[in-house]
Amino acid sequence: MADILGIAGSPRKGESSEQALSILFDYISEIDDGLTSSEFKLSNKNVGPCDACGTCLSHPICRQKDDYLEALDHFRDPELKVVIVSTPVFFGSMSAQCKAFLDRGLLLKLHREEFTKVHYAVLAVGSHRHGGQELAIQCVSTALQCQGMAVLPNLNYGGLPGIGLWASEGESLRQDLVGLSELQVLARNIVEHIREPILTY
Numbered sequence: 001m002a003d004i005l006g007i008a009g010s011p012r013k014g015e016s017s018e019q020a021l022s023i024l025f026d027y028i029s030e031i032d033d034g035l036t037s038s039e040f041k042l043s044n045k046n047v048g049p050c051d052a053c054g055t056c057l058s059h060p061i062c063r064q065k066d067d068y069l070e071a072l073d074h075f076r077d078p079e080l081k082v083v084i085v086s087t088p089v090f091f092g093s094m095s096a097q098c099k100a101f102l103d104r105g106l107l108l109k110l111h112r113e114e115f116t117k118v119h120y121a122v123l124a125v126g127s128h129r130h131g132g133q134e135l136a137i138q139c140v141s142t143a144l145q146c147q148g149m150a151v152l153p154n155l156n157y158g159g160l161p162g163i164g165l166w167a168s169e170g171e172s173l174r175q176d177l178v179g180l181s182e183l184q185v186l187a188r189n190i191v192e193h194i195r196e197p198i199l200t201y
């Protein structure tokens with residue numbers, strides 16, 4: 001049971017996109033240590049791509065018995081309010097791991113009534129400052145909207161449904177002072193939204 005679910009899309013354990021989530025969660029706890037969070041890290045999960053078997057067209061289940069079933073339990077959690085997807089930028093878009101995870105969400109789209117209504121924001125980490133973070137954020141955002149989720153209504157990043165972060169190879173995400181300050185603002189947005197939800201459904 002958690003208010004906030006973080007999904008990390010890197011194949012690498014403990015690296016930048018997982019760090020971005022934990023920094024965000026630390027900022028959230030500094031503002032309100034009563035909120036609860038959980039993480040679903042694709043670096044230690046087995047989530048295969050959708051094989052378009054069609055089972056979910058008629059039943060609210062996925063035929064593939066892998067760790068995506070655990071993610072579905074998170075999406076059914078009645079306490080869940082905000083989902084944060086953090087992906088590395090791979091060739092200008094999200095990682096393959098993140099894409100596989102999102103494609104499995106066809107089930108969420110087709111059987112929306114089975115799952116909790118949540119709001120989302122996206123984090124994208126690239127090793128170049130302008131390495132495609134914006135497009136990666138938009139691609140993740142499009143998938144989440146298709147699944148019936150709504151963007152966090154009080155986001156204020158010029159219309160972008162998330163934050164682009166920069167972690168040059170060999171340098172920590174902590175060097176990205178602009179990104180860190182945007183994560184702090186996002187933490188405040190999330191806390192404010194959970195305290196006084198703006199219903200956009």
Ligand SMILES: Cc1cc2nc3c(=O)[nH]c(=O)nc-3n(C[C@H](O)[C@H](O)[C@H](O)COP(=O)(O)O)c2cc1C
Pocket residue numbers: 010011012015016017018087088089090091092093125126127128129130131132167
């Ligand atoms: C296959 C591949 C493609 C990549 N493409 C890009 C890219 O297009 N733009 C960019 O800024 N960084 C790119 N990178 C760098 C990663 O986004 C960067 O190392 C990021 O920190 C990885 O996330 P992680 O540290 O959470 O694993 C790429 C890395 C890999 C392995």
